[in-house]
Amino acid sequence: MTTHQRIVLAEPRGFCAGVRRAIGIVERALDLHGAPVYVRKEIVHNHHIVGELEKRGAVFVDSEDEVPEGSVCVFSAHGVSPAVRAGAAGRRLEVIDATCPLVSKVHQEAVRFARDGRTILLVGHEHHEEIEGVQGEAPEQTIVVETPQDVERLDLPEDTPVAYLTQTTLSFDETARVVAALQRRFSDIVGPHGDDICYASQNRQNAVKSLAHDNDLVLVVGSLNSSNSIRMVEVARERGCAAHLVPDASHLDERWLESVSSIGISSGASAPEVLVRGLVDRLAALGYTDVEVDTGATEDVVFAMPARLADPVTGRVPRTPLADEAR
Template identity: 60%
Template sequence: MPDSTAPKRTVLLAEPRGFCAGVRRAIAIADQALQRYGPPVYVRKEIVHNHRVVADLRSRGAIFVDSEEEVPEGALCIFSAHGVAPAVRDNAARRGLDVIDATCPLVAKVHQEARRFARDGRTLLLVGHASHEEVEGTFGEAPDSTVIVETRQDAQELDIDIAAPTAILTQTTLSLDETEEITAVLRERFPNLAAPPTSDICYASENRQQAVKILADRAELVLVVGSTNSSNSVRMVEVAATRGARAHLVPDVGHFQAHWLDGITTVGVSAGASAPEELVDELLAALTEHGFANIEILRAAAENIEFGLPARLTAPAEESV
């Protein structure tokens, strides 16, 4: 007979979690391109940073390449959700590639800001991770006048005339708290620092981080479903850890380790903006097997944003060729 005095094992499941509007749009673009034009469809870089999504599209005829140079001349090529530098677009045009652009509109907004600030003669202080594809694309808008700032220490040590006109831009998937610290240093050091009218960190990253903070305050363990190369997923784990919870990134259920549950009564579960819900379902099933069958929804925000597809993918088939 079950021990009625034993603490109830509970999963707090965050909402919102998983796919954001930009990711849904990018995946839909790849899906529609495969249906409409048939394989092979070439995709420059991963369409979004999730191994399950990439594997599914690959099984259906998508070919993922590191460079547009690997795409046969004249072939169909999709640019990933993370955006590309103008040089990539120019090279694709020279090679006659049939390009469909899956860049997230919120990333495209940062590119537009970069061009505007560069035209104004400002040095761009781009806060982000230099190796991330999104930062590579934004940097490419004005490489001669852009400096990448990865850490608070970078911001403190920038060797730039403090009187020079500058502007701040950020990667869309950063930690809100860490970015605010870096921004505070830059604002203090550079009095002529301009900024976009609204934050570059996207609504989805912000909402998921806020939800994770609530999870971390109520759960001893926080599990974030997402791939290791997903910036927003990694940031969510970091946010949970800074709130005092034990936190792990779970690319898929095969990475889940049962010993994480030792001594735990409440587990918080969320998913990065590029993680499909099926990965969350698989993790929840594993937690249920270990006695965490009570699932409570924790709603931190409402999301109803949708981005439309390119017209060529929504027009009747005879008009799309």
């Protein structure tokens, strides 16, 4: 290894407003209702957060059918289909919806386009929970596409009235290529008002581009099932930089560090800062003690918590430890 070994931390990184809100909803529900509080799917895609909430009494289930009738059930940040909502109502569940407002926007657009009689071409990963939820708004009118090649294989006339929507956590550049293919393929096509890809995903991808340009290696802290974290790794690799997804410091492979003098580090929108600090500490023990910050966009977005979680006396929603740990 070289004598000058540094770490460059991307800013912004870690929790976005939707993740912070979703985690806070589970914490607040536990404060108000006590354990257990049931959560349909992982509240956000991060193993550390899920584990910490389980310690407090959250119970994560794959389906609303697993929740005892009449219990408190939180819907995850990724959103759910109308069929899931109907199933929860049938079990008389006390539902608290933690769907990210930016995901809810995509749901509303799907409803509008379906009402207009358009075939919805939903750009994303077919088995991702967010895609399943949006597709459920109009299953008979929605087709999932992931690549430009998928677009070319569509068995639809070019004058079919279509609309496109996208998963919020995709690679901005790759999505632009798919959308361009759709616009070439169809003559009657409309899209959403503004990009569906969320501000946080775009900001973190832009920050990773900067890291990839200036460092020998990029490490992205995030869970293996975190779509936005995986996209960040792909963005770095597309720019010719070695890059790896690191769920936590224990997953660091020291072989990655051979001949590496400068490491860029970022984290996905659902990764807590404690995991970043753990990785930085492990790298410091290996000689990477010079830490710099690469500052990009400023994020000041805050999504309001549901009013039903407010303090009955003050009317305010208290801040919660896990949700606020990255502030």
